[in-house]
Amino acid sequence: MALKLYVDRMSQPSxxxxxxxxxxxxxxxxxxxxxxxxxxxSPEFKEINPMKQVPAIMDGRFKLSESHAILKYxxxxxxxxxxxxxxxxxxxxxxxxxxxxxHHSNLRRGAAAYVFSTVLAPSxxxxxxxxxxxxxxxxxxxxxxxxxxxxxxxxxxFLLGSGQPSIADLSLVCELMQxxxxxxxxxxxxxxxxxxxxxxxxxxxxxxxxxFQEVHVILFKAKERFHKQxxxxxxxxxxxxxxPDLHSKM
Amino acid sequence: MALKLYVDRMSQPSxxxxxxxxxxxxxxxxxxxxxxxxxxxSPEFKEINPMKQVPAIMDGRFKLSESHAILKYxxxxxxxxxxxxxxxxxxxxxxxxxxxxxHHSNLRRGAAAYVFSTVLAPSxxxxxxxxxxxxxxxxxxxxxxxxxxxxxxxxxxFLLGSGQPSIADLSLVCELMQxxxxxxxxxxxxxxxxxxxxxxxxxxxxxxxxxFQEVHVILFKAKERFHKQxxxxxxxxxxxxxxPDLHSKM
Numbered sequence: 379m380a381l382k383l384y385v386d387r388m389s390q391p392s393x394x395x396x397x398x399x400x401x402x403x404x405x406x407x408x409x410x411x412x413x414x415x416x417x418x419x420s421p422e423f424k425e426i427n428p429m430k431q432v433p434a435i436m437d438g439r440f441k442l443s444e445s446h447a448i449l450k451y452x453x454x455x456x457x458x459x460x461x462x463x464x465x466x467x468x469x470x471x472x473x474x475x476x477x478x479x480x481h482h483s484n485l486r487r488g489a490a491a492y493v494f495s496t497v498l499a500p501s502x503x504x505x506x507x508x509x510x511x512x513x514x515x516x517x518x519x520x521x522x523x524x525x526x527x528x529x530x531x532x533x534x535x536f537l538l539g540s541g542q543p544s545i546a547d548l549s550l551v552c553e554l555m556q557x558x559x560x561x562x563x564x565x566x567x568x569x570x571x572x573x574x575x576x577x578x579x580x581x582x583x584x585x586x587x588x589x590f591q592e593v594h595v596i597l598f599k600a601k602e603r604f605h606k607q608x609x610x611x612x613x614x615x616x617x618x619x620x621x622p623d624l625h626s627k628m
Numbered sequence: 629m630a631l632k633l634y635v636d637r638m639s640q641p642s643x644x645x646x647x648x649x650x651x652x653x654x655x656x657x658x659x660x661x662x663x664x665x666x667x668x669x670s671p672e673f674k675e676i677n678p679m680k681q682v683p684a685i686m687d688g689r690f691k692l693s694e695s696h697a698i699l700k701y702x703x704x705x706x707x708x709x710x711x712x713x714x715x716x717x718x719x720x721x722x723x724x725x726x727x728x729x730x731h732h733s734n735l736r737r738g739a740a741a742y743v744f745s746t747v748l749a750p751s752x753x754x755x756x757x758x759x760x761x762x763x764x765x766x767x768x769x770x771x772x773x774x775x776x777x778x779x780x781x782x783x784x785x786f787l788l789g790s791g792q793p794s795i796a797d798l799s800l801v802c803e804l805m806q807x808x809x810x811x812x813x814x815x816x817x818x819x820x821x822x823x824x825x826x827x828x829x830x831x832x833x834x835x836x837x838x839x840f841q842e843v844h845v846i847l848f849k850a851k852e853r854f855h856k857q858x859x860x861x862x863x864x865x866x867x868x869x870x871x872p873d874l875h876s877k878m
Contacts, residue, residue: 428778429730440719447725454718468704469690475697480679482732528678 381406382436384426386413387596391445392433394552400589402459414501446478449545462542473538477546486553488518493556526572535581543585551582558601631656632686634676636663637846641695642683644802650839652709664751696728699795712792723788727796736803738768743806776822785831793835801832808851
């Protein structure tokens, strides 16, 4: 029985797992769990992951959730996965673990909450939340500064000074890609000052083509859709109500 | 050079790392980084962990932060650590990884934020925050329900149906111990309904004595101190202002 991935490509950890499989020639069946239709709450999916979150996998009868645990499992369970993804060396592996653990309460907390409260909330029947956005932005900016000055401080194109990407590069860059759906001025204001981060995102994308681009197509379509919505809202307002920074209209 | 642990015993992930070392006979030097004095921000500590968080370790020249990464490293780096702490078996290890990853954005996010915004904030020069507390309580209650119904659903005293504790039991129970500093009625209201969780906390404590108790002494002293403060505030109020549930007075 082939590996099954239960994913929604609009979810950044889902994309990381799909890209990993494609890059490493791991055969899989993609089962879409549409988050905007709340399919993760269905009784069928609860049997796969009682935490009701994507991504989740089923490998034979073995079920697993949490993208970082899944990436580590896949890197170890399938033959021929290059060592740089999740190094066997104790010290290198511990450092990758450390970045991945740090991610949860820092970059992910900031980026996911910022994007949700400024753009995605209405797709889930909720209103935009400027206060939550302001709090998330602080966490996001602090996290970007830490990536720039700590995780990317050494030589080497990738995190921890590595010359090849690990699952930590994959996870964190997929998270940052979610910022694509923001108003372009917002995105530039937030990520623009972090030159090393921007270069690292490009390097990571390039190291993972063509799959990186292909798996993100859905996100670029969403970006266009949100851009059109913002333009429509902007042009329907009287001239005096239009503000150059759409972020401030939340 | 002995292993150095940079910790504050008032921090739950710090306690988990100390207890792990003591239980497994790992020699270490404890370097206290007093969070309430903001010692984690000092230039000296930045050299150890540029993320400015505890716990961090230095093993020879190898530096590592993030408690889960540290626990995994210690379980693998030191000889003779029993397998149940972090199983070598691919499937069992993946499941422990999954619980530990889940912890960050669920139990930790709820419990740490709730305790901080209802009790600890003034120790760090901040005011109590009822709105943050209400949001954190939701996350905390959902997390407790998930532990009760998912992670503890199988036979076996510990998480994932195991008969012996893993680093996931250690991490999650240390987090829940932080609820000790709450007003007793609050703590009972929050955790009381989760009978399996309560038994699992007791089982985990018992499996880790005497070190579990010893490393938590500082927390029990803090509990007494906060209790006295609450009593003093309560008795200084006019009778009509006293409420039976101190939580509602935040």
